[in-house]
Amino acid sequence: MTDSHSVLPLDQRVILVTGASKGIGRAMVYGFAEAGATVIMLxxxxxxxxxxxxxxxxxxxxxxxxxxxxxxxxxxxxxxxxRDMINEEFGRLDGLLLNASLLGQRTPLSNYNWQTWNRVMNINVNSTFLLARTLLPVMEQSPADASILMTSSSVGRKSKAYWGAYAVSKFATEGLMQTMAEELENTSNVRVNSINPGGTRTDMRAEAYPAEDPATVKSPEDLVARYIYLMSAESKGINGQALDI
Ligand code: NDP
Incomplete structure (x- = not known):
């Protein structure tokens, strides 16, 4: 419980969350709003x-x-x-949580469908690049520090058989994060990191592990404090890191 004089960690911040409709993204919309942010839900x-x-x-x-x-x-x-809408409405963007993803098929690469491959790459990689690139100038208008957080996975750091385009898309996400972070280091108020949320009770997790008892996996709400920290001034200076929960 905060008293009326304490400042919330995301007070005054404007944060865009992709994949805001359910799962981890939805939990972050609530978490960020409760921490004082105005959330743009995509x-x-x-x-x-x-x-x-x-x-x-x-x-x-x-x-x-x-x-x-x-x-x-x-x-x-x-x-x-x-970008123009955010500029006109707020004139700034302080946080960008790139969280939306598609799992695609769990099958050997020799069997992988080309159309599904392209869908996964479009959603998980190409849109992540387009959002980060296009919104960067609005983030550089943030009067404080600004944070881009890309969403990775354990298979984006060490791949496993049958994870197909999803694993490859998460490796690409790490590459995008590293490239952008190094380009912005020391020259920008914007930091860029990736996070692997680890197994979390969502529709995507149930699709990947249909036999698992959901009660044995942590909830999206369990991640909120870590994500708030990474969007707040407290994590200023952390840049180019592949983070875990
Ligand atoms: P969910 O499948 O529960 O939610 C995915 C979100 O992405 C939805 O809000 C969906 O919204 C959005 N989305 C999907 N396709 C599109 C699209 N074409 N356009 C716009 N939005 C889209 O996923 P999780 O919450 O489980 O995962 C969140 C992130 O965490 C992902 O990046 C995932 O890879 C990562 N992750 C998750 C793990 C887990 O155990 N859950 C483990 C490791 C990583 P809508 O359908 O309304 O468009």
Whole structure:
């Protein structure tokens, strides 16, 4: 419980969360809002986003912004429009949680479907690049420090058989993070890191491990404190790191 004089860790911050409609992203929308941030929620499922929006407003938390956006099919122009909307509405962006992903097939590479490969790469890698590149100038307008957090996985650091495009996309995410972090080191107020949330009770986890008892896996809410830390001024100076929970 905070008293009226204590400043919340994400007070005044504007943070965009992809994959905000469910799972880890949804938990972060609540966590960030409770920590004082105005959250821009991006996903396809507008009904789910509307529900979260109304719930946050009912709880008297900062009113979030809904961005219905398809990371698989959106043209580059849509990313510029998103940048312009954030610029006009806020004039700044302090946090970017690149969390949306597609699991794709769990099958040998020799059997991997080309269309699925491209879907996974579009959502997990290409949209991550497009968002980070296009929104960087708005993040550099942040009056404080700004944080880009890309979402990795254990198979993005040491791959395993049958994880296909998903594992390769997470290696690419690590490469994107390292490249961008080194380019911004010492020249920008923006830091870039990746996080592996580890096994977490979501639809994606259930799809990857259908025989697992969900009760044995941590909940998305268990991750909130770590993600808030990585979005807050407290983690200023951490750049280019592949982080775990
Ligand atoms: P979920 O499958 O539960 O949620 C995925 C989110 O991504 C949804 O909000 C979905 O929204 C969004 N999304 C998917 N496709 C698109 C698209 N085309 N356009 C826009 N949004 C899209 O995943 P998790 O919460 O489990 O995973 C979150 C992140 O954590 C991912 O990057 C995942 O790889 C990573 N991770 C998860 C682990 C786990 O155990 N859960 C372990 C290791 C890493 P909508 O359908 O509304 O578009």
């Amino acid at each position: 996903a396809r499922n507008e009904e789910a986003l509307n529900h979260i929006h109304d719930d946050l407003v009912a709880k008297k938390l900062p009113q979030p912004v809904i961005v219905q956006f398809d990371l698989e099919h959106a043209p580059e122009e849509a990313y510029f429009q998103l």
